[in-house]
Amino acid sequence: MVDKNMPILIVDDYKTMLRIIRNLLAQLGFTNVDEATDGTMAFAKLEQKPYNLVISDWNMEPMSGLELLKKIRADTRFSQLPFIMITAETKVDNVVIAKQAGVNNYIVKPFNAQTLKSKLAAVFGNF
């Protein structure tokens, strides 16, 4: 059973997008959500507090979502941390590279609440 109070870190350089993801998560019952606007800030937050899930955009500066994913997977403290990429980068090469880097799931923008729910369920089980 999914713990809907689990801490989730969402990462996107568009603050509006962070707001949308936060609201859609709230609609699904997940309200314990923190935000970061790039990979560097996200990694700093991971070091300060335990999270059960990272949902990240890919295209960010200075540290992209892919770089964040690789850094997380290379760190034994976070190597098993579930990571979902939400991005408009839909070329097959990108998806393959993200998958090889250890992403748990991949959501294509624009997305809806149902897609978000199904990907969360794919990672944590149905809720």
Place this chain on the structure above:
Amino acid sequence: MSISHKLARQFVEKFELIKNEKGSDLSIGDIDGLFKHLKGEHEEKLFEGIHNIAGKLSSIKIEVADPLPNMSEGIIPDTNMELDAVVKAAEDATNTILDSAEKIQNIVTNLDEDKSTIILEEITKIFEACNFQDISGQRINNVVNTLMEIETSVNELLAELEGKVTIETKAKEVKAPSDDDLMNGPQLEENTPSQDDIDKLFAGS
């Protein structure tokens, strides 16, 4: 007919004229002169064509800038600023929509369950629709970057034809794609894998 075919045809036609005019006095110098003459004409037409393209690109940039909101007070010096203005306007509008949706969402919790369920479903649709702001921003970025690349190439070509610079061609190094190389942004729907296609990739090995 391609430019090279036209050039060859012109050469043959003019060569026949000179040959008929000079007969046995026709020299290698005559042929060389004919070739240089046609090549000069050809380059002039090419230069004129590229100049027209450069002019059209400039006018496209002006047309893009014209309908921007709140920009009538000054000249926009840079395409990136134009882009930022478009993205900012969309972001402001999106935040206004989100403000209203969140306020309604908070009020709805006090209504009876049937009504609140219906309204919350509609609010979810508003949140989902607001994805457009991020996607449209990335699409505009792609278009403007492409426009700027074309403009740079055309200007370099023009400068070369005017003899101002020489474009050096360097052999491309073969290297693994960097993170930036992978950044393509949103693609048109007909050219891009759907969420279902991506899911199949994940389901595979």
